[in-house]
Amino acid sequence: MDTSNVGVLRVQLADRRERLQQTIAGSHDTARLIHLLKEVESALKRIDAGSYGICELCNEPIEQEYLQHDPLVRVCLGHLSDQQQRAIERDLDLAYRIQSNLLPSQHMSVNGWEVSYHYEPVGPVSGDYCDIVTPEVNGGDTYFFFGDVSGKGVAASLLMSHLHAIFRSLLATPLPLKQLIERANRVFSESTMSTQFATLLCGKLTRSGDMEICNAGHCPPFLVRGGKVTRIDSTGLPAGLSYTGEYEVQKFRLSKGDTIFLYTDGLTEARNGSEEQYGPEKLSTLLERHQTLSSQALIDACLQDVSTFRNGSPKVDDLTIMMLRRVE
Numbered sequence: 001m002d003t004s005n006v007g008v009l010r011v012q013l014a015d016r017r018e019r020l021q022q023t024i025a026g027s028h029d030t031a032r033l034i035h036l037l038k039e040v041e042s043a044l045k046r047i048d049a050g051s052y053g054i055c056e057l058c059n060e061p062i063e064q065e066y067l068q069h070d071p072l073v074r075v076c077l078g079h080l081s082d083q084q085q086r087a088i089e090r091d092l093d094l095a096y097r098i099q100s101n102l103l104p105s106q107h108m109s110v111n112g113w114e115v116s117y118h119y120e121p122v123g124p125v126s127g128d129y130c131d132i133v134t135p136e137v138n139g140g141d142t143y144f145f146f147g148d149v150s151g152k153g154v155a156a157s158l159l160m161s162h163l164h165a166i167f168r169s170l171l172a173t174p175l176p177l178k179q180l181i182e183r184a185n186r187v188f189s190e191s192t193m194s195t196q197f198a199t200l201l202c203g204k205l206t207r208s209g210d211m212e213i214c215n216a217g218h219c220p221p222f223l224v225r226g227g228k229v230t231r232i233d234s235t236g237l238p239a240g241l242s243y244t245g246e247y248e249v250q251k252f253r254l255s256k257g258d259t260i261f262l263y264t265d266g267l268t269e270a271r272n273g274s275e276e277q278y279g280p281e282k283l284s285t286l287l288e289r290h291q292t293l294s295s296q297a298l299i300d301a302c303l304q305d306v307s308t309f310r311n312g313s314p315k316v317d318d319l320t321i322m323m324l325r326r327v328e
Contacts, residue, residue, distance in 0.1 A: 008193045010047050039072045092124045104132040110142045111207040112328035116295040120319045127156025128264050128320040135171045147200035148264045177212045178249050189243040197240035211252045225258035229288045254326040266319030270306050295323045
């Protein structure tokens with residue numbers, strides 16, 4: 001595990017130890033709490049001894065995702081009992097179903113806009129984030145949220161769920177887009193480790209064709225209109241990096257047929273056998289060549305193009321694409 005992450009984890013475990021000690025002092029039924037306290041103290045000793053994250057049976061590194069899921073583990077996945085492995089499989093299956101239920105409808109029409117997306121985790125769950133919401137407040141405008149949480153696997157999926165809850169809660173009040181993301185950044189910063197962050201695209205769509213968009217350190221989306229493809233650059237730091245982060249909102253007026261193409265770096269950072277990246281230039285060229293296709297056909301063309309580019313090389317990151325097209 002990365003040294004900076006271990007340092008953060010040590011602070012968190014020390015805080016957990018103090019809370020357990022306080023709880024035990026005021027409790028009558030302490031057997032389970034005392035056992036948990038001993039596990040926390042053991043983890044702290046392993047950190048101090050430099051043996052944290054090493055399997056006690058084979059002396060090999062414990063899987064990072066497993067450590068993130070349970071920082072008290074002592075052995076790697078390969079040395080778990082059949083019963084323990086089945087329990088983890090059940091947990092992952094439940095996490096997959098919970099995350100799937102957080103995703104919006106894959107194809108929808110809202111306020112004169114057509115929205116389609118493709119969501120492809122590299123494992124059972126994903127740290128990619130996408131959502132479409134039309135709250136009753138804010139005059140019936142539609143909001144879109146799209147991003148990528150640092151890390152992979154279960155830990156990243158938990159943070160994705162956390163972001164989903166933050167924005168859904170904040171939409172209950174009629175905040176301007178700038179204040180919405182700045183407030184979400186503060187909440188996210190307060191409730192995550194200093195090494196965790198999320199790149200985000202947040203936007204608002206109106207029935208008249210106006211779009212506001214804020215890019216918090218995410219891959220620049222592409223605006224496709226009038227036969228041209230242009231990038232919408234970042235206007236702020238990723239969420240979670242600075243509690244006092246400020247963000248700018250860009251505004252566009254879209255006409256019928258104009259498209260916003262959003263993607264995570266699992267697309268542009270896909271690699272072939274020569275370790276070359278697919279890159280935003282290839283994506284821009286593809287969008288310009290196929291811009292008259294329907295939303296789903298364009299997504300399919302993009303997936304096929306990157307698959308051809310990889311030429312059998314394995315996927316190493318979650319991949320999500322979202323298209324927002326003006327249809328009225």
